[in-house]
Amino acid sequence: MGPTVSTPPQGRLVRFAAVGLDHAHAFGQIAGLLGQGCELVGLATDDRSSAVARAVAERYPDVPWADDPDQLLTDPSIDLVVTAAVPDRRGPIAVSALRNGKDVVADKPGCVSLDQLEEVEKAVADSGRFWSVTFSERFEVKCAVRAGELVQAGRIGQVVQTIGLGPHREGDRAHLAGGAGRPEWFYDRGRTGGILTDIASHQIDQFLFYTGSQTAQVVASTVANYTHEDSPRMQDFGELTLAAERAHGYVRVDWYTPQGLPTWGDGRTTILGTEGFIELRKYVDLAGREGGDHLFLVDGTSTERIDCSDVVLPYYPALVHDVRNRTETACPQRHTFEVMRLALTAQKNATMKGFAA
Structure with a gap:
């Protein structure tokens, strides 16, 4: 028992x-x-x-x-x-x-x-x-939730690949809660887990979710430090490729977002299906519409931008339901374990480049 x-x-x-x-x-x-x-x-x-x-x-x-x-x-x-x-x-x-x-x-x-x-x-x-x-880049982003609904509805056929880009700004004040700069632990991969463990876990979560995969393999992974010679345990670039039974994934993450962008990073996800594709511009539409949650869908009949303003984010209501009812509606436990296993494996086996040590 x-x-x-x-x-x-x-x-x-x-x-x-x-x-x-x-x-x-x-x-x-x-x-x-x-x-x-x-x-x-x-x-x-x-x-x-x-x-x-x-x-x-x-x-x-x-x-x-x-x-x-x-x-x-x-x-x-x-x-x-x-x-x-x-x-x-x-x-x-x-x-x-x-x-x-x-x-x-x-x-x-x-x-x-x-x-x-x-x-x-x-x-x-x-x-x-x-x-x-x-995994806030899915759970707390309306266009990411709407994309899941569209995939489940079969709008783009069978999903065969995701491309997840997770750029971040090192000096972003929102992540620092107004602090003067990143704390010392931020520059120590032993404390952060490394860039793939930290940031890329978002994109791995989305790969498994949108492709409907329960498991996957890390085909290749790389981490690098190209801009922090004095902090060799900092990693400012990472990439990895994933393969599941019927799907493929590519992930790129970095700390290079320039000051000219009006937000902390141009997070993008492309979901490729056999009958169409979806692109998410989660936080900014470059030189285009204001705000975030931009979802573009192309299928056999049209190219359209889909409004996500009415999306209700399900994560926190589902969490409370799960506490009360011993269910797994917010996110299956197996999925959470597998996301972190893949991120940690990619990090552990990554090739190091630049100043990374």
Whole structure:
């Protein structure tokens, strides 16, 4: 028999804590759950002086802080823990929360090594709780959600390839929560997991999702450091190719977004089907329409831009449903494990170029 897992009593709000506040994705996690009527009951982090931790304290001045994260991780009244800690801390935080009877929502990457992933998998199996990684480039982007609906509806036939581009700006203030610069851990691949583990996990998630693949193989991978000679453990470029039974994928990620772009990165996804294709320009339409969520579809009858403004993002409502009903509607657990396995494998086996060490 598996573990017996309790659920919040009917009528009681889902109670959650945020443990680890080092990346601005914490804002989306907290706001997403509060928007579903959940109750934020505690905050804790390793570094209260970080820009993100200070901003969270300002936004939620009435939420109590725990001096020790373990106070929240072991609190039996808490149902769910979210974490956007330094990436190498996310795995240990998740394992502790899981083993103390809590579901976990981790910022990507959910862990930074295959050993950490194995520990999380065991904790999930032993506890009966779930571990969800917030792949925000799909879960929190309306055009990405709409693209999934169109693929499922058969608008472009069988999907045979995705191309995922994930450029980022090193000095983007949104990711820094107004901070003066990237912290020291950002330049240490031992703490971030490396560029493929960190950023490319987004694109791997989308490859599996849009192609309907449960598993894949990493055909080749490369990481490089071309612009940070003084920080050899920093990686500013990465690419990889994937192969599934009936689909192929290419991923490129980097930290080269120039200041002239009006947002932190021109994230793009191309979904190639046997009867058409979809291109997503998630955050900007170069010299074109304002705003983000630009979806273009070409099929046998037309070329069109599809409005995504009415899309309802399903991730956070589904998470709350999963906490209450022990389901996997937000994202199948197997999928999350496979995304991180592929990202970590690509990172581990990558060829290094430039100043990378």
